Amino acid sequence: MVGAISKLDRDNATGLTADDWASALDWWREAGVDVLVDDGVRDWFAAPPAPIAVTAATVAATAASAPAALPATLEAFAAWRLGADAPEAAWSGVSLAASGPAYAKIMVLVDCPDREDGDAGALLSGTTGRLFDRMLAAIGLSRETVHVAAVCARRPAAGRMPREIEARLGEVARHHIGLVAPERLLLLGDATARAVLGMDRQAAKGDLRAFNHDSGTTGAGTTGVVASLHPRLLIERPAMKAESWRDLQLLVKDWKQ
Template sequence: MGADQHIQWHEAAASALEWWNDAGVDTLVEDELRDWFATPAPAARPLAVTSAPAAALVPDTLDAFAAWRMGDAAPEAGWNAARVPVSPQKNPSLMILTDLPEADDSGDSGWMTGPVGVLLDRMLAAIGEVRGSVVIAGVAHARPLTGRLPADAQEPLEALARRLVTLVAPQKLLLFGAEPCRALLGPDGQRGGLRTLNHGGIACPTIATFHPRFLLERPLAKAETWRHLQLLIREPTA
């Protein structure tokens, strides 16, 4: 005998429709009639953006800039990480620019704390400086969970770092690590070698060296860093 040819089509169709309905497909056609032979309408052009670029919105005074960097318009505002403010001190004897806050840095403790801060204090004492007379800042004012600057934020953060240095106008500038070196000296900037930073109307002796974070891992590099510090504090020859 052959197979039963009496298929219950109504039940099969109802079952299929029930399955599609459960999947969220509950209509076979659009609500509105469509002319399938009509020429597609051109895509709407976006309206011209007339707002000023972000760089133009950054304050041009040190106090206002320092406050703006802690506000909602700063690049780090969406990082879900605490920001460390910079003391708005004008014309300090020395400014230090690092990449980002250390893991234990905060608004209360300040910049470069923990073992890194202990080594920094020794370095400052060796060149006749103390924290109270030095401005310490970072390219970023917050530390992402990765502990690294996000690639898509580097360009605006570097521009803000240059603006900060210009507003602070330090007598000397010390750059810790590759990120501050690139931000202030450009992609060809190198560690060692005293340079005069001419930017935004300032002429500031500048040198890039190893970050204290690196020196804790590679103590043998301290000798090279000491030579860099000596170059920075050396009195210019007539």
């Protein structure tokens, strides 16, 4: 507004200066004028509306609509993750539990179960699972030494993590990581990286990123995180295995088993 007035003043379009216009606006503002045009007639002398009373019922309703606190122990969390209060409990299909040692030094997180996983009743099964096992073996690990879990415990109808629930599922996944408190974490897939790190794998790749947590059995700590490719993508695009191999080497670099 002032910039436009200054231009008018420079062009001598009016006899008023920018200071004159600013003074007038200040006067109207102090008088209570907050809009130039209103659709309806306003009673400037009407009493202000009464404040909304906060009652016990209001507080209870607000608390009921807010997500409940996540379980504080891994055992309780594992039961809750498969129960009726989990974010995806209303989806069709079955929820798949995490596998491997509860407090493993290395944790692997995928986005959601594949179709084969649902049939087998375990994450990373079938053809994808066999490739995953070879990937672990290449860096001296196995299913018996890593904690494997999914951001979505159930497979979404479209096979991809729904964006509208991604934030809540990410919160749940980060809580899970904190309870396990691994030394290293391998994130497989773009959606998994977004849920945990808040960025796509492409933006996170190539670095050992720090994930700080304070809910594990060991107290506050830091987990080294590597964002990599999901085995299902490697099956579709074998040429990307070289990139995956670099990520696996980064995962165990300077790490003692």
